[in-house]
Amino acid sequence: MRLVFADHEPHLKPNPRRDHMSGVPELSYSTLDRHGGRVLAPGQVVRTAGQSAPVGTIYRYDRLLVDESVIHDSDTREKLESAIQNTGMWLESQSASSIVAGQGSFRVPVLSSHGDQAAVDAWALLQRLRTVNDEANLPSEILDKVRLEHLMICSKGTPGAGNGEPPPGGGHSYSLGRIPVDMVNPMPDRKSLGRRLRVAILDTGVPTKHPAFDVSDRTEHEDTFVVVDHAFQVKIGEHSDSPAIPLDDPWEGPVHEPTLIGEVASHYGHGTFMTGLLRQISPDVQVYSLRVVHNDGLAYEHEVIGALHHVADQVEAARRGDEEAYNVDVVVLAMGYVDESPDDQPGGWIGDAINRLSALGVPVVAAAGNQSSDRPFYPAAFAAHPQPENAAPVISVGALNPNQHVAMFSNEGPWVSCYATGAGLVSTYPCEAKGSRMPDRRAKSAFLDRHRESHDPDDFSSGFAVWSGTSFAAPLAAAFLVNAIAESGMTEVDDAIQASARAHEALKRLKSR
Template sequence: MKIRFTDHAPRLSDTDSHRAHAAGLPNLPQRLLDRHRARVLRPGEAPVAAGMASPGSTIYRYDRVLLCHRLLADDALMADVDNALGEIGVRLDHDAIARTDACRPHPVALRLTDEAAPGTVDAWAALQTLHGAVSAGRCATEITGRVRLDHLMVGSALTGVGMYGTGDDSGGWPNGSGPYVEQSTLSSGYLNRMPVEVIAPMPPRRERGALPGNRRPVIAVLDTGIVDGHPAFDVSDRACARDTFVVVDEELQDILEAIADPQSPVLHGTRDDPGVPGSLLGDLASHYGHGTFIAGIIRQLAPDAQVRSIRVMHNDGLVYENECVTALTTIADEVARARDGDPTAEPVDIVSLSFGYADETPGDVPEGGLAAVIRRLTGLGVPVVCAAGNFASDRPFYPAAFAATPGDGPPSAPVLSVGALNPNGTVAMFSNAGPWVACYATGAGLVSTVPYGVDGATGPAREVVGAGDPRESLDPDDFATGFAVWSGTSFAAPAVAARIASAMLDSGLSLGRHDLDAAAHRVRDAIKTISG
């Protein structure tokens, strides 16, 4: 496994803010946008309030906005928001707003008012209306920045979603199961998820009692979830308090399900789902097994670690920003309790994120809930390792590009943005790059675990029957062995997370100490070790 750190601190150069902001976006077919109630914000078509800069392109959910919890708690400010939106025939769905003290943005649906003419709601237009009302003095300035888009984030595996496309909206895959992947990229040697047989055994895993501090380093993987029954690792729920390699968090999953939009696809439970939504043909979804593949990478590189699997990604590779922020906030809350000495808290040591989005903010320096919670995690001594994206672009991809944005003070742990290397150490053709990328790791042609024994509807290219034993070419979605080769910055990021976890143990520092200084020391030493 190759890891190469850049020779400079991650930064957003002055020229980044002037680049063409149509780059760095997936070419999602309309059926996927419709499924997730999303739109593409196009700079040349987007309405802009007077005095506001033209936005960059992004993908967002059109019928909801994210409201800061402080705004929700202020009746006077909410009245200002209601009055301003009422001028364009739009209202916030107050009946569905859960007024809690949770320090995170809350998703709130947009609806037409009873008096409005037939039309559509649009979150971007609503935001620009509020900006205009603030500029005209009809709304308090405190509203600015407290109402934001709910971005649609994309997974960074080289398979359909998250890869740049040709504009063919039909998909180019059987039954349109994923957006078209550039043939030039595939012909360059980058295979889509492909089954392989693995002969080498998994590395041995020590008993927890043999580890320093009698505790495993815990890597939180926010992804598609996990599957049961793979012989490479065992899975249990956190509530069972078992020392399995993967633990799922049913309690957190219930929180995410409770805030989900019932008009959009809802993730039920912790386990990954194979089917392509709406298809009766048995195709495997483009990102089915994505989280299992990541868990297998960590199992190979850090066998003594533990993966905390949290399901936020749909099996088509798409993630709702508000659900990601809620999951990260819950993790940060538990880390904070551990730092305060709560013996019942079981904090994570590293967060691994293999998805992201391009922000619409001119200059690509977003603020808001995602930035705030990641800043909080790093301030608590938890490094956040993020895939840099697969668009062969230098446009910042968030949350990875937060590696180049300073926090409120010197963070005790970094955000690490990770690009992909080929096995020979060169930068992969598909990988994003730029001054905001902190390091690169092997992310092309990796072999890891996929759901065991799964066979999709795509058959072998050729079969011969009647001449002795049946013969056929390789079946591209028959994963009878439970292993596959796959590529993407999706897999470079958890490889770096795993190496950090392994270095933490190798350093001999006690992982039983939960205080901030000890956590910061562990992270700094581990990164120094893996950077050579």
């Protein structure tokens, strides 16, 4: 198992022949409805005259990201509200959705239809605002501060690509999916250390109890392998603006699909699996687990941005000497989206959050996505954007099969930095997960007080599973990086320049191996 680097620096390369729906995840109608989501298909939407056709993405149809400067300035806000009301819609609420005090990036207003005059659709609204735009009505500098909110999808294996679910039409390109297994090798011992290197995983969280690792809250100042943040999750819950269950607790389980069948939710245990990979490869680190992904694999762009700023706030406070702050050395992300911009250049605030961490010297390791596409998947594709001097790297990670060939499901392209094993991996999984699928055969044992049965496909009481996806290649890459940082002995850094130099030096050592 090793890290394979691209033989070039990551860059964005336009592909005029690309299918406009390339890279857009396939989601069920019920999943989209659960989150107020809609697929933007270029041939089915209105667009401003003279503007290039968009490319496909997934967005929240009744939400907009609006810069706080627009909301806080009464004249500017009134101009925006008036322009929206002229389309037959209004901003139902201007209440703050800032997840972290002082975050200062945006608000999420709720769109509502005025009688039967208009269907609520954020994309159509933006096009109409641009169509009627003139300097006397709604200046372009205001419009530039109003954007779609994307639904971000976690990059676990897709059907037919190692998820244990056959694709439509039968067949199976990967024989191993999310199935229960047992772990023969014990978890490596953890050394007693002073300052541990810390890896933030922004995902579905971890169970409160698992035989492979212990969990504590940040306020308890315990040397557990996993640290959660109840206070942050409460803020997420307080500002939840979705019909889906709020992420107001570090863990929710067990969770099943919202059908009468009772299958284990598609991404339940996703963050647990990621955490277990770090436990195997980097036992001496500490994982900071923030829950921003729902158990169906979707995350809201503004909540992910809020979590990234929260991590940055903690890093800044720790370097100022705040003993209550939680310093972080590496951030791992497994979710992302493809942008509607035809030149694949996102205009949202998530890039600002990534750049802020990078400027603080905190490298961000992000999964490249599982759509078998070369279309840039963000935030991973920020690895191809120019970085300021003295900034830590952004690393995009594709998936390899165990034989080191690129996994069929993995995205790849000139914007991908490196590849790590992401198919057929064994890691931790919530023990309480048990679905409705039954063994093919079952009989009473003739000699023991238990049954004889074939393999139960969704009884995870062993606490381990096999799974596939670039989601899991990303924490492996992060583990290699953090181990290389640990080899330097620089667990403590005083400022952003030192932290960034430490990350680049570790990356250089990995590339030379």
